[in-house]
Amino acid sequence: MAISERKKKILAAVVDEYIRTAEPVGSKTIAQSGGLNCSSATIRNELAELVSLGYLEQPHTSAGRVPTPMGYRMYVNELMEKQKMSLEESEEMNRRLNQKLQELDDTIKDVSKLASQLTDYPALALTAQTAVTVKRFDLIYVDANNFIIVLMLSNNSVKSKLVHLPVSVDQDMIRRLSSLFNANFTGLADSALTPVLIHSTERAADDSLGLTAVISSFVMETLHEANTPTAFLSGENRLLNQPEFRDPDKAHKLMSYLSGGGYVLPAAESLGGSDEVRVLIGPENVAEELKDSSVVIASYDAGDNTRGLIGVVGPTRMDYSAVAAKLSFLAAGLSRRLGGGEAPPEGMHNKLIIKEIDDGHERR
Amino acid sequence: MAISERKKKILAAVVDEYIRTAEPVGSKTIAQSGGLNCSSATIRNELAELVSLGYLEQPHTSAGRVPTPMGYRMYVNELMEKQKMSLEESEEMNRRLNQKLQELDDTIKDVSKLASQLTDYPALALTAQTAVTVKRFDLIYVDANNFIIVLMLSNNSVKSKLVHLPVSVDQDMIRRLSSLFNANFTGLADSALTPVLIHSTERAADDSLGLTAVISSFVMETLHEANTPTAFLSGENRLLNQPEFRDPDKAHKLMSYLSGGGYVLPAAESLGGSDEVRVLIGPENVAEELKDSSVVIASYDAGDNTRGLIGVVGPTRMDYSAVAAKLSFLAAGLSRRLGGGEAPPEGMHNKLIIKEIDDGHERR
DNA sequence: ATTAGCACTCGGAAACCGAGAGTGCCAACA
DNA sequence: TGTTGGCACTCTCGGTTTCCGAGTGCTAAT
Numbered sequence: 001m002a003i004s005e006r007k008k009k010i011l012a013a014v015v016d017e018y019i020r021t022a023e024p025v026g027s028k029t030i031a032q033s034g035g036l037n038c039s040s041a042t043i044r045n046e047l048a049e050l051v052s053l054g055y056l057e058q059p060h061t062s063a064g065r066v067p068t069p070m071g072y073r074m075y076v077n078e079l080m081e082k083q084k085m086s087l088e089e090s091e092e093m094n095r096r097l098n099q100k101l102q103e104l105d106d107t108i109k110d111v112s113k114l115a116s117q118l119t120d121y122p123a124l125a126l127t128a129q130t131a132v133t134v135k136r137f138d139l140i141y142v143d144a145n146n147f148i149i150v151l152m153l154s155n156n157s158v159k160s161k162l163v164h165l166p167v168s169v170d171q172d173m174i175r176r177l178s179s180l181f182n183a184n185f186t187g188l189a190d191s192a193l194t195p196v197l198i199h200s201t202e203r204a205a206d207d208s209l210g211l212t213a214v215i216s217s218f219v220m221e222t223l224h225e226a227n228t229p230t231a232f233l234s235g236e237n238r239l240l241n242q243p244e245f246r247d248p249d250k251a252h253k254l255m256s257y258l259s260g261g262g263y264v265l266p267a268a269e270s271l272g273g274s275d276e277v278r279v280l281i282g283p284e285n286v287a288e289e290l291k292d293s294s295v296v297i298a299s300y301d302a303g304d305n306t307r308g309l310i311g312v313v314g315p316t317r318m319d320y321s322a323v324a325a326k327l328s329f330l331a332a333g334l335s336r337r338l339g340g341g342e343a344p345p346e347g348m349h350n351k352l353i354i355k356e357i358d359d360g361h362e363r364r
Numbered sequence: 365m366a367i368s369e370r371k372k373k374i375l376a377a378v379v380d381e382y383i384r385t386a387e388p389v390g391s392k393t394i395a396q397s398g399g400l401n402c403s404s405a406t407i408r409n410e411l412a413e414l415v416s417l418g419y420l421e422q423p424h425t426s427a428g429r430v431p432t433p434m435g436y437r438m439y440v441n442e443l444m445e446k447q448k449m450s451l452e453e454s455e456e457m458n459r460r461l462n463q464k465l466q467e468l469d470d471t472i473k474d475v476s477k478l479a480s481q482l483t484d485y486p487a488l489a490l491t492a493q494t495a496v497t498v499k500r501f502d503l504i505y506v507d508a509n510n511f512i513i514v515l516m517l518s519n520n521s522v523k524s525k526l527v528h529l530p531v532s533v534d535q536d537m538i539r540r541l542s543s544l545f546n547a548n549f550t551g552l553a554d555s556a557l558t559p560v561l562i563h564s565t566e567r568a569a570d571d572s573l574g575l576t577a578v579i580s581s582f583v584m585e586t587l588h589e590a591n592t593p594t595a596f597l598s599g600e601n602r603l604l605n606q607p608e609f610r611d612p613d614k615a616h617k618l619m620s621y622l623s624g625g626g627y628v629l630p631a632a633e634s635l636g637g638s639d640e641v642r643v644l645i646g647p648e649n650v651a652e653e654l655k656d657s658s659v660v661i662a663s664y665d666a667g668d669n670t671r672g673l674i675g676v677v678g679p680t681r682m683d684y685s686a687v688a689a690k691l692s693f694l695a696a697g698l699s700r701r702l703g704g705g706e707a708p709p710e711g712m713h714n715k716l717i718i719k720e721i722d723d724g725h726e727r728r
Numbered sequence: 729a730t731t732a733g734c735a736c737t738c739g740g741a742a743a744c745c746g747a748g749a750g751t752g753c754c755a756a757c758a
Numbered sequence: 759t760g761t762t763g764g765c766a767c768t769c770t771c772g773g774t775t776t777c778c779g780a781g782t783g784c785t786a787a788t
Contacts, residue, residue, distance in 0.1 A: 026781055039731050044782070062737050062781045140502050140514060148522050150504065150514055158512050160524040236601060237619035240612045248604045248612060255601035390750055405762050408751070426750045426768050 010046050012079040015067050019319050022243045024064030069282035076279050076320050083325040097333045108232045116235030119323050121314040126231035128306045134186050139178040144168035149218055159222045180205050190223045244315040257289035277324045282316045294318045298327040301335035374410050376443040379431050383683050386607045388428030433646035440643050440684050447689040461697045472596045480599030482690050485678040490595035492670045498550050503542040508532035523586045544569050554587045608679040621653035641688045646680045660687045662695035
């Protein structure tokens with residue numbers, strides 16, 4: 001059901017204008033907006049058809065037209081001009097990216113913050129579900145009542161903790177435990193750390209003080225934490241900038257849904273590969289709370305076969321083009337920095353691929 | 365300028381009622397609310413006087429009365445009945461506190477979350493400015509191109525990091541560096557880590573690879589991070605529950621102020637001692653953005669001579685009594701768990717001290 | 729196929745209105 | 759002197775009415 005070239009142009013014009021103003025757009029506005037050389041009457045006819053095709057709708061007779069989700073979909077897939085960011089913009093982004101990422105690895109938090117600032121919508125970042133294991137194990141003897149556990153994980157991060165003991169241990173015991181754990185606990189998945197294993201280690205170490213239990217529970221906690229996807233949300237207040245969320249109730253509903261974090265798991269599941277950007281428009285979202293908002297998602301290579309995810313939430317009237325460009329750029333930048341693999345050339349710009357998520361929103 | 369007992373009762377009634385309903389309260393309501401045995405006319409007279417004394421105001425002639433900041437102040441200082449939490453409530457809180465705090469030390473985040481959930485207002489938690497130093501220093505040799513830095517800090521936390529080298533080092537060098545750093549860098553304040561020191565260490569270690577620089581910059585970063593007060597904000601969306609923030613602009617302004625985090629430093633400065641709860645009402649706040657909101661702050665002993673801080677932000681019409689009780693309880697619970705000192709008896713309940721912060725809000 | 733013109737529709741802002749809550753004040757009273 | 763009932767007055771709030779204009783759909787002319 002291809003639609004005419006002119007219809008496309010008109011549709012694009014409507015969406016662009018509506019994104020800009022958040023007001024229903026009328027035939028006159030389009031006629032004047034250049035690009036088309038015809039009168040408002042002609043436009044009106046076309047608009048009427050676009051409505052009956054399902055791409056547009058009118059809030060009421062004698063108001064302008066507003067894009068339907070289907071209209072947005074068309075716009076995102078075919079119409080919108082893929083924005084490239086201006087050179088200054090990408091410079092700026094690179095600068096901030098570099099600055100942020102030098103610092104320690106509260107990356108997720110920073111990434112989401114950055115995305116939110118950049119797009120002026122609420123943004124969230126989350127890490128993937130992984131299968132990190134312990135790669136190396138050290139115990140450092142501090143004094144008779146204290147020792148330090150140091151875990152080097154397979155993703156090359158290091159976790160450590162001071163253990164304080166009510167009883168005293170000798171240096172030898174610590175050394176023994178250390179090598180035992182190194183022998184028994186490295187390379188094992190979260191789930192492989194069975195009570196049986198722990199128990200046998202305890203016996204092998206001749207540990208009557210319960211140190212084995214303490215240590216292994218730290219290992220389990222750490223692995224669990226490292227492997228559970230975590231999310232971070234920033235800038236939820238920016239929602240209030242959008243006229244469609246001037247209704248505090250609506251805003252509140254969405255905001256508490258977001259900060260509730262219920263989206264984490266489903267989102268993590270759907271982590272796609274490569275640098276594509278996905279757009280979920282209105283009813284295309286599964287979550288009830290998002291049915292009349294849109295989400296733009298990009299994923300990035302976080303190294304160690306891990307993909308992280310950055311997403312932005314906004315009204316269906318979202319500046320898809322700009323947001324997609326920015327997210328894509330951001331994701332690429334992160335991949336470049338965090339990704340384990342071969343670093344793409346520094347000059348690489350935002351390759352922008354929009355993949356259609358097709359699921360039953362109504363059509364005719 | 366003492367005011368009569370009856371005036372106090374009336375004022376208290378007005379505040380209570382207003383807190384409950386968010387509507388201006390009239391003479392009749394108070395007359396009926398028991399406690400006073402007089403007619404609405406009498407109340408009216410008293411109310412009029414309370415207005416001219418500055419404790420109340422009317423939004424317009426022929427609306428009920430609303431407390432002024434000064435009225436709230438009076439209420440908080442003298443009138444409000446110090447709520448004790450019901451047994452179930454404190455059980456519940458203890459339960460959640462325990463659960464949260466067993467886990468690792470993303471405490472601040474959790475604390476703020478908890479406070480927000482408990483009070484149903486946005487809440488923030490922050491750590492104090494401290495003077496943490498390195499207590500012990502270890503380098504773990506992993507392989508020719510990798511080693512791990514382990515820092516044990518004076519507050520008994522442990523920080524670690526994997527360092528990846530483009531060149532190879534031998535185990536001996538690592539050992540040498542380790543003992544050098546242990547000798548030179550322990551016990552020093554952030555500011556004492558001068559380039560001179562670093563340089564001399566570098567020479568002493570005969571380090572031509574720049575390892576010293578890498579290590580010492582990690583030390584500096586870590587110390588800096590540990591010593592800088594950090595804040596965490598939760599539940600900002602709860603603001604939208606409050607009728608006074610139904611205006612999205614107002615809400616947005618406050619929310620972005622809060623998530624901007626500009627309050628961190630001033631707040632950290634004012635960290636008081638002990639378990640008192642402080643209340644800042646409307647214009648008593650220094651920050652322009654808070655001039656018509658109120659803040660309730662409690663501080664807790666975070667161990668190692670450190671005090672953390674929990675705060676709650678809401679409209680001036682805040683349920684001071686309940687919030688203060690909850691924060692106080694929370695702070696006490698945290699102190700008990702985190703505090704280095706002698707643990708107070710488990711049964712200790714919320715001792716509630718409200719300290720007046722007196723600064724020039726107008727009076728007559 | 730396009731366009732100009734025109735009658736029509738409908739939502740939203742402004743104007744209007746009445747009801748009710750609450751006040752201030754006065755005069756009577758204990 | 760403090761308290762109370764009464765009453766006129768004020769002001770906001772909610773609903774209704776009115777009015778305007780943007781934008782449409784349709785028709786007839788090009």
